[in-house]
Amino acid sequence: MASQNSIAEQTAIVSQIGDLAQAGEKMIERLRRKAFLPESRKGLNVRFGIAEAAQLLNCSTNRIRMAEEDGRLPPPPAGENGRRLGYTVEQMLHMREVLGASPSRKPMDEPAIIAVQNFKGGVGKSTVTTHLAHYFAVQGYRVLVVDCDSQATTTTLFGFNPHFNITREETLYPYLSIDPTQTDLLYAVKPTPWPNVDLIPSNLELFDVEYELAASGADGQSVLVARFRKLKQGLKDLARNYDVVILDPPPALGTISLAVMQAANALLVPLAATTPDFCSTVQFLSMMDQVLAQLVEAGIPVDYSFVRLICSKFDANDPSHTMVRAIMEQSFGPALLPVPILESAEISHAAMRMMTVYELEKPIGTSRTHKRSKANLDEALSQIAQLVTQGWGRVEPANEEDLLRG
Structure with a gap:
């Protein structure tokens, strides 16, 4: 029987993990500086003919x-x-x-607060979040993105290094902690290179909220309920300045995830076309069904204008992807959006530069690959925009040139 590691060996292991984390953070900062030279700040140079x-x-x-x-x-x-x-x-x-071509909601229209959630990692949750935000921005909407995940992938894709550039006081923590120092969320809103997109960033220290609430003892349930209601009210107040709010929660069932799911008024579930992803998503939906029912019983209302699944990272040339997508269609019916997000090297190449396809001045790969990827993203993400505008009671307007020809 193997003996347990000595305290010295355990200390050495912890130190090694810490060294690996530091080395990785330094490399992220080097990549960020290389991508955003000369000022080490992300810019937006895309233009439209x-x-x-x-x-x-x-x-x-x-x-x-x-x-x-x-x-x-x-x-x-x-x-x-x-x-x-x-x-x-x-x-x-x-x-x-x-x-007179602004798509902004009318004062009486409720802002869309969309949670992009799946408990399975690797489904492209943060990639979908950032591309969806930039798609809405290109269409002229006012957008707020809220990174609620302590892994902070979305924050990184917006050009911030969560380790070097973001402090705990700039995340949701001061608002959600046991001893809050902020009474609203305005303090956390940061501008991005997009003039109509703002961000509430995240970093690893946001996870302290989970620890605090877990350690709240006998009063834990009441504290939890209070935090749920507080996040919902804070986002509702902030959303008055936007058309669309997109929430990126942690890929796990925790306090923050539950608060986000309750604060949202729409749910988008990305899933990849693999059997493990399909099975995991079914488990996620089953778990959410139970949890949301418990929230309703506890007097915490949950109301979504739409719940949709979107297939991400879909490779049309892979027979196994086609087969799993057919299974999704049979299982989820109209809740599965008909146009998937295709697996594309252009998305991966843009992510390496901490960008989305919508931010690229010119193709990274071939022009054909770039056009195909952007056209697919436009078509796939427009499905979500249509759900939002339908909630506002709008129908898609006819194109001016089509009217003339008609």
Whole structure:
């Protein structure tokens, strides 16, 4: 029978793990600095040509040119070769205001607060969260992303190093802790390179909330209920300034996950097209069914405008993916969104640069791969945008050029 490790050996093991963590954090910071030179800050340099701008604004190119000619809109700057450089995201937002093409919700419309959740890791939860946020941003919506996961992958994808750039006081912790120092969530909101996307970041110290609530003793249940209601109210108050709030909770059943699930008014479940992911998602749904029922019995309301599953990392050339997706369709029916997010090297390459496909100035791989990936993301994520606008009682408007042809 093997003897237990001595205290010295245990100390050495702990020290080794700490050294590995430090080495990894330093490498993340090196990658971040390399990606965001010269100022080590993430920027946004993506531009839209007039044809793409017209498509996004749901109008004709002639209408944009006429607005530029009569002075309502400034033309985009020209490069050294005299060609127009295209419109920035900020210019696109201004164009929407001038041309009456803003999709912002009406004052009486309830902001969409979408939890992107699955207890199975590796399903692309944070990748879906960031791409969904940037898709909504391109469409002109005001977006808030709340990273509720202490692993902070979403925070990293937004260009922040959670170890070096984010303190515990900048996360949800001061608001949710046993001894809170903040009464609302405004303190935690950070701007991002996208003018219409804000972020509440996370880091490893957010997990202290779980420890504190677990150690709250006999009063634990009442403290837990209070935290659930507090997060919901805080997000509801903050959401007044946005059209869409996207929550990225931890991939496990814990205090923060439950608080997020109760605070949301819509649920999006990403899952990959593999048998283990399918089985894990079924277990997640079964667990959520039991937990949400208990929350309702405890007087904690849960109300979702929609619950949808989206297949992520789907490889149409892999027969096993096709088979598992067919199983998903048979099992989940219309709750499974019909267009999956395809596995793409362009998504992986962008993530290496702590970006999404929507932030790339030019293709990283081939132009064909980039176009195919972006077109798929547009189609897949538009399904979620349609659910949001349907909740506001809207129907998709016809394109101006289609009306003319009609």
